[in-house]
Amino acid sequence: MGRPPCCDKIGVKKGPWTPEEDIILVSYIQDHGPGNWRAVPTSTGLLRCSKSCRLRWTNYLRPGIKRGNFTDQEEKMIIHLQALLGNRWAAIASYLPQRTDNDIKNYWNTHLKKKLKKFPTGVDHNQDGFSISKGQWERRLQTDIHMAKQALCEALSIDTSSSLPDLKSSNGYNPNTRPVQASTYASSAENIAKLLEGWMRNSPKSTRTNSEATQNSKNSSEGATTPDALDSLFSFNSSNSDLSLSNDETANFTPETSLFQDESKPNLETQVPLTMIEKWLFDEGAATQEQEDLIDMSLEETAQLF
DNA sequence: AATGGAGACAACCGCATCTGC
């Protein structure tokens, strides 16, 4: 009755990924782009199941992922989105730039659940003086989305023909164009070399155990102790902690990063909101009076809600 | 210094959904 497993369990490696495996996976994605995960293990020789490869990429290797501590704003955002959406982590992640659903889920389970237990309140489990009604929250979400929509309108009307990686317009995301893969990933090849160098520097031993690799991974998650090679690999600036659907939320992404994200299906922080916005943009029925009202909400008013 | 418990997070598992034939 049950479907056969996604991969042949025999000979499939489990447990923490080693740096070597990471490099193989990144190299493959450089060449072929994310997707077609089924082919990854066979093409790369990785003894991993396709799901494991996808997960490793989307939760860890994919550029644009912010690691380390969650900011207060992010925390509040998660709390309210969870109240609104429930445990739909992927949906929540789509509103949180640079965070993966797995990250958010972990953070919720390890931090926020306990926190909320400590502060049982009536209004959307709010705390820290951050108590707004669900209606307000929905309204604010709509406002945020509307703002992004407006920005996209502007960007498109200003210069729709320009193919420059203009971050202001859709964070470099152009729904009508697929990224050029070869050139997109080419620059990462040298980054992988840097990555290797970095690992060599950080590990005196030539061979590393899985636990060491895990440790390396954990270190990288601390932000401050991230191996510089990892940083350089994706040219990722993790200092940005903006939350709402503002234009600059992914402004620190490099064009390369944006293109990488375009390739990966989840596109956590950019694609989902923008897709919605695009849909609304071109949806003839989108302009309701209610939304007109939302247009009138000032940025300041919205900001004050936080 | 040793050790046990708690916390944190990467990764796995299984079900749901999507997609192509």
Add this chain to the structure above:
DNA sequence: CGCAGATGCGGTTGTCTCCAT
């Protein structure tokens, strides 16, 4: 339209680290 394979998602587990004793 139905089926099978691929992919996505959420829950859960395993393991490592940190800290208190």
